[in-house]
Each structure stands twice: as C-alpha cells, then as structure tokens.
Amino acid sequence: MASIDELKVNFHFMDIEAKNDILEKCLELCSKYEVSAEDLVDQWSAFAASHFNTITPTLAALELMEHRELIKQQQQLRQKRRYLKTEVKPALTTEAQTPETVKSKKRHRSPEDDKENLPSTSALNISESFTYHNRSNPLKVLLSTAYTTKNISRNYNSAVSVCVKQYGPQSNWLSVEAKYMFEKPKIITTCINEIIEYLGHSLIKKYKLENPQGILQLTGNIVTFGRICCNPKGKLKPTSIQLEYSVELGQGNRISLNLSKLPSYALFPGQVVAAVGEVIHGNTVVAHELYSNVTLPLSLEEIKIPDTLEMIIAAAPFTFNHNIAYEPLQDLLKYAAEKKPHLLVLTGPLLDESHENLTDECLLESYDSLFNNLIDCIMTTFKDLTTQVVIVASQKEIFHVPVYPTPPYVSKNKYPNLHFVPDPSMLDIGGLIVGVTATDVLFQMSREEISLGRSGDRMSRLVSHLIEQQSFYPLIPPKLRVSYRLLEKHATMDVTPHLLILPSTLRYFIKEVNGCMVVNPERLTKGYTAGTFAHLKISAPIKGPIFSSSECDIIQI
Structure with a gap:
C-alpha cells in the first residue's frame, strides 16, 4: 500500500515538490487502482511528457490522467483476470508441441497459415486475449500527416x-564480435573527454566565439565549454548545476554554472554546452549566453528510391504481458502482406527479458530456438515479396548481450531480404538516411531535462537534443547498461538523418525537427491491450528534408 512519504520521495526524485492536496489525490489513485507510489509517479511522468509542457502535477491534470489511463487499465486488468484461461493453446506453433515433439522437425506452412506459424511452447497457459479480439476500430488511423503534406506521388510499385x-x-559498423566488458575508469573518462572536446570545439567554431579557457582568474569575462553535470547526490537542479571541463581545457575539473542571467534554457545531464559569461569567486561562471546546437547537415548523397517508397514501422513488445501468442504481430504481418511495403522495420526485443512467461521453468525449448522460429515465421510472410525486413537489436532481448549500443542479432537461417542491425543504426536506403533505435531515450530524457522560458512542443525539444548533440543517447550518466567505448563510436550521428525513428512509451507523434522527419510509432502492444504502428510513404525525387514530400499514418493494430 502506498503512503504519503513514498509519494514524496518519488516526486522528490523527479525534482517535484508536491503539495498536500496533490499527494492526497495521488494516494487516493494508488489505493483505488492498486498501483504503487513509484508506478504512479512514473506513469504521471510519461503522461505529462506526452500531454503538457511541465511535469508539475495539478489536480485537473491528475484527473485527466485517471480518465484517460488509469480507468482503462483497471478495466483491462479485470477483463484479463476474468477471461484468462487455464487450458493449453498451441496458438503460435507450427504443430502442437509436447515434450515428445519439441525436438521434431519443424513443419513448413504457407503464408495463408501464418496465424498458426509463430513459435511458442504449449507448456504455457496462453489466454485468448479476449480484450484484444473484441477491440473496437482495428486499423483505425489515429494520426496522419496526409492533410499537411503535398505533392505525394501515387505511383507505387511493390515489385521494386x-x-x-x-x-x-563497413569498418565502422557495430558487429557481433564487438567487445564491451571490463572498461576501466580511465577508459570511461577518456571516452567522455573526447565527446566534450569534439562537441565543445564544434560549438566554438560554429558560433565564432573567442578561444575557450578554464578558470584562471578570480573575476572577469570568460568563454568556455564543458559537460552539464548534476550534484552527485541528486538530479539536475537549476541551483546546483556544474560544468565539467575536458582534460585539455581544465584538467577535467568541475565548476559551478549559474543560470540566473539566462532568460531561457533547456538542459540535461551529459549535454555539452559553450558558455559566455563572467567568473565570480574563482569557481563559478555566471552564464550570459549558452550554446548547445551543433546540428549536422543532411546527407548530400543522391537519393535513388522508387516513385513512392512505402515503409511500415513497429516497436516491441509484439505480444501481451500475459501470453506469448504474438497475436498483434500476426495481425501486423497480415497487414504488411496486404500492403506489400518496400520496407518493414521492427525494433526489438522480440523475446523481452521482463516478460512474465519467459522463464526457464515454463519453456520446453531454448530461447534461441524460439527466436529462430519467430524469425522463420516473419520471413515466411514475405517469401514471395520484395519487402526488405529490418530488425533492430535490443539490450532487453532475453538471449542477447545486455549492453548499449547493442550488436545485431544472429539467426541460423539466412534470408536475402532480412537485415539484422545494431541499436542504434543509421541505414542507407538508396541514399535516404534513416536513423533508428530500439531504446526509449525520449522517456529517459523527459525525466532528466530541466527548462525555463521554453514554450511550445516539449516532444520536439527532447528530439532536438539528440540531433543537436549528434547522438542517439547523449545522457551521461546513462540510465541503462552502456559500453562507453561503443557509445562514443556507434551511438553518434555522422550526418543528420532524413528520417529518425524513436519508439517510446510516450504518446505517438510525427514531427519535423531541425529538417529531420521524426516518427514515434509508440508500441505495438501496451500491457494487455492493442497498441499502434506507423505506415510511411515517401515520394521521390527528394531534395533536402522529406517531411513535405511524405505521408505518415499512426494506425491502431
């Protein structure tokens, strides 16, 4: 049972001082909907990031979250408990698996049989997902840019x-042989230092600032750069921000950064900034100007794509929390088989390490076997089509390496139109550059960023941090298992991509940020209910940004 003190602690962790009436309302919600204090605060953070420009809760905002999220979740949970069945259903097997048949040869099926072609183990108690099968408005378009873009070519040829x-x-690609363990502190500091040096000098050059310097005097004007850091004891706060120098500029020391003279800012831990200001007391810089934007240009390569390039994008999880029937994935594959896109992009994990059914005690076969059978099912759908399938790795994959950046998967069966790529990846599709990650960096940044005087769309601002810092994951310290050597080399952007795919639990969106088209398809499933995916059409020829020559729909599965 949640308590006022637990709520205070969790809100304080997010740098929110909640008033008594807010805490009492939150306690009421915890009790009414059977959620913990930590889960409620996390859900508020995600809801606020998607709907408001602030994470400070109000009574009206909490009531809105209750209406849109908590009530629906409670109804779904009740239905799940009511309709959960105890009998075994081989809903995803090529043949009903028993201990005697687990090792038998897999029977191949035709594309028409794909509803029964996904791998599973009948040792699991799989429900029929009553709520999913009785959902309203499947394949309903929830968001579209069709009314805001022009000149979309209708000449679509799926045979191309x-x-x-x-x-x-290729020497710069992250391979399955990448080494990622045993990083000594010296290696970590060297990697961080190189990031500070590169971005810092890029800022100085772009904004034509004077030569940077560390603090050498007690008072006076200064131009400097460094990494935004917070007090080691807590989260980033406007009153306790520090700036970490590079070794070359200031021997890696930290100084206090005073923001009181700035009319606006948006900062997060790990962000590299250039500051123009004055020194006081010999250890504090009062910033008058702050620069952080070193956006790279779009690729200048010629783009050679069909008249209309079609792409379907979906993000894990691909099955519900209470089964591994993969019903939403089956419906996605059916939709893709009908639409025949040029490209299907799936971001992992396919077998989520946090799934309640994926335990050794429940399975009659190995994780690798489950994975390979799942891949076979996906690719069987497209065996007679030219659709290229891209599967992005995830560190949450139960059988894969738990590190970010994450090396690509490996499957025993090879398909000419299947591409396993690392997380993150920059893809080249006939000169069209597509950046994609399976990591929910937007949600993590939404909990760490602080801002003042920045009106407008917060989601666009969070995305802009990635583009402006030339990184898929600029947060330092990271909120996941990271190899700094791999991060420095394989999580950076050499150019600004034409298209950036950022799956997140935050609400789906389609935006143009710094000339880059950004799509968050959200998740294919949300706990026990149906989620969403994206269907994108890009018209050729393309010169520069693609947003105005594209149509994108966010569709409910």
Missing part, C-alpha cells in the same frame, strides 16, 4: 526492391 545497408564504411 530497395537496397538496404548500414550507413558509412
């Missing part, structure tokens, strides 16, 4: 195959 490869020379 597109070339998919990772961007840049």
Whole structure:
C-alpha cells in the first residue's frame, strides 16, 4: 500500500515538490487502482511528457490522467483476470508441441497459415486475449500527416526492391564480435573527454566565439565549454548545476554554472554546452549566453528510391504481458502482406527479458530456438515479396548481450531480404538516411531535462537534443547498461538523418525537427491491450528534408 512519504520521495526524485492536496489525490489513485507510489509517479511522468509542457502535477491534470489511463487499465486488468484461461493453446506453433515433439522437425506452412506459424511452447497457459479480439476500430488511423503534406506521388510499385545497408564504411559498423566488458575508469573518462572536446570545439567554431579557457582568474569575462553535470547526490537542479571541463581545457575539473542571467534554457545531464559569461569567486561562471546546437547537415548523397517508397514501422513488445501468442504481430504481418511495403522495420526485443512467461521453468525449448522460429515465421510472410525486413537489436532481448549500443542479432537461417542491425543504426536506403533505435531515450530524457522560458512542443525539444548533440543517447550518466567505448563510436550521428525513428512509451507523434522527419510509432502492444504502428510513404525525387514530400499514418493494430 502506498503512503504519503513514498509519494514524496518519488516526486522528490523527479525534482517535484508536491503539495498536500496533490499527494492526497495521488494516494487516493494508488489505493483505488492498486498501483504503487513509484508506478504512479512514473506513469504521471510519461503522461505529462506526452500531454503538457511541465511535469508539475495539478489536480485537473491528475484527473485527466485517471480518465484517460488509469480507468482503462483497471478495466483491462479485470477483463484479463476474468477471461484468462487455464487450458493449453498451441496458438503460435507450427504443430502442437509436447515434450515428445519439441525436438521434431519443424513443419513448413504457407503464408495463408501464418496465424498458426509463430513459435511458442504449449507448456504455457496462453489466454485468448479476449480484450484484444473484441477491440473496437482495428486499423483505425489515429494520426496522419496526409492533410499537411503535398505533392505525394501515387505511383507505387511493390515489385521494386530497395537496397538496404548500414550507413558509412563497413569498418565502422557495430558487429557481433564487438567487445564491451571490463572498461576501466580511465577508459570511461577518456571516452567522455573526447565527446566534450569534439562537441565543445564544434560549438566554438560554429558560433565564432573567442578561444575557450578554464578558470584562471578570480573575476572577469570568460568563454568556455564543458559537460552539464548534476550534484552527485541528486538530479539536475537549476541551483546546483556544474560544468565539467575536458582534460585539455581544465584538467577535467568541475565548476559551478549559474543560470540566473539566462532568460531561457533547456538542459540535461551529459549535454555539452559553450558558455559566455563572467567568473565570480574563482569557481563559478555566471552564464550570459549558452550554446548547445551543433546540428549536422543532411546527407548530400543522391537519393535513388522508387516513385513512392512505402515503409511500415513497429516497436516491441509484439505480444501481451500475459501470453506469448504474438497475436498483434500476426495481425501486423497480415497487414504488411496486404500492403506489400518496400520496407518493414521492427525494433526489438522480440523475446523481452521482463516478460512474465519467459522463464526457464515454463519453456520446453531454448530461447534461441524460439527466436529462430519467430524469425522463420516473419520471413515466411514475405517469401514471395520484395519487402526488405529490418530488425533492430535490443539490450532487453532475453538471449542477447545486455549492453548499449547493442550488436545485431544472429539467426541460423539466412534470408536475402532480412537485415539484422545494431541499436542504434543509421541505414542507407538508396541514399535516404534513416536513423533508428530500439531504446526509449525520449522517456529517459523527459525525466532528466530541466527548462525555463521554453514554450511550445516539449516532444520536439527532447528530439532536438539528440540531433543537436549528434547522438542517439547523449545522457551521461546513462540510465541503462552502456559500453562507453561503443557509445562514443556507434551511438553518434555522422550526418543528420532524413528520417529518425524513436519508439517510446510516450504518446505517438510525427514531427519535423531541425529538417529531420521524426516518427514515434509508440508500441505495438501496451500491457494487455492493442497498441499502434506507423505506415510511411515517401515520394521521390527528394531534395533536402522529406517531411513535405511524405505521408505518415499512426494506425491502431
């Protein structure tokens, strides 16, 4: 049972001083909907980031969250408890698996049988997902740019195959042989230092600032750069921000950064900034100007794509929390088989390490076997089509390496139109550069960013941090398991992509940020209910940003 003190602690962790009436309302919600204090505050953070420009709760905002989220979740949970069945259903097997048949040879099916072609183990108690099958408005378009874009070509030829490869020379690609353990503190500090040096000098050059310097005097004007840091004891706060120098500029020391003279700012831990201001007391810089935008230009390569390039994008999880029937994935594959897109992009994990059914005690076969059978099912759908399938790795994959950046998957069966790529990846599709990640960096940044005087769309601002810092994951310290050596080399953007795919639990969106088209398809499933995916059409020829020559729909599965 939640308590006022627990709520205070969790809100304080987010740098929110909640008033008594807010705490009492939250306690009421915890009791009414059977959620913990931590889960309620996390849900508020995600809801606020998607709907408001502030994370400070109000009574009206909490009531809105209750109406839109908590009531629906309670209804779904009740239905799940009511209709959960105890009998075994081999809903996803090529043949009903028993201990005797687990090791038998897999029977191949035709595309028409894909409803029964996904791998599973009948040792699990799989429900029929009553809520999902009785959902209203499947394939309903929830958001579309069709009314805001123009000149979209309608000449679509699904028989035309597109070339998919990772961007840049192959020597720079993250491979399955990448080493990621045993990083000594010196290696970590060296990697962080190189990031500070590169971005810092890029800012100085772009804004034509004077030569930077560390604090050498007690008072006076100064131009400097460094990494935004917070007090080691807590989260980032406007009154306790520190700036960490590079080794070359200031021997890696930290100084206090005073923001009182700035009319506006948006900062997060790990952000590299250039500051123009004055020194006071020999250890504090009062910033008058702050710069953080070193956005790279779009690729200048010629784009060679079909008249209309079609792409379907979906993000894990692909099955519900209470089964591994993969019904939403089956329906997605059916939709893709009908639409015949040039590209299907799936971001992992396919077998989520947090799934309540994926335990050794429940399974009659190995994780690798489950994964390979799942891949076979996906690719069987497209065996007679030219659709290219891209699967982005995830560190949450139960059988894969738990590190970010994450090396690509490996499957025993090879398909010419299947591409396993690391997380994150920059893809080159006939000169069209697509950035994609399976990591929910937007949600993590929404909990760490602080801002003042920045009106407008917060989601666009969070996305802009990635583009402006040339990184898929600029947060330091990270909120996940990171290899700093791999992060420095494989999580950066060498150019600004034409299209950036950022799956998140935050509400779906389609935006243009700094000339880059950004799509958050949200999740294919949300706990026990149906989620969403994206269907994108890009018209050729393309010169520069693609948003005005594209149509994108967010569709309920």
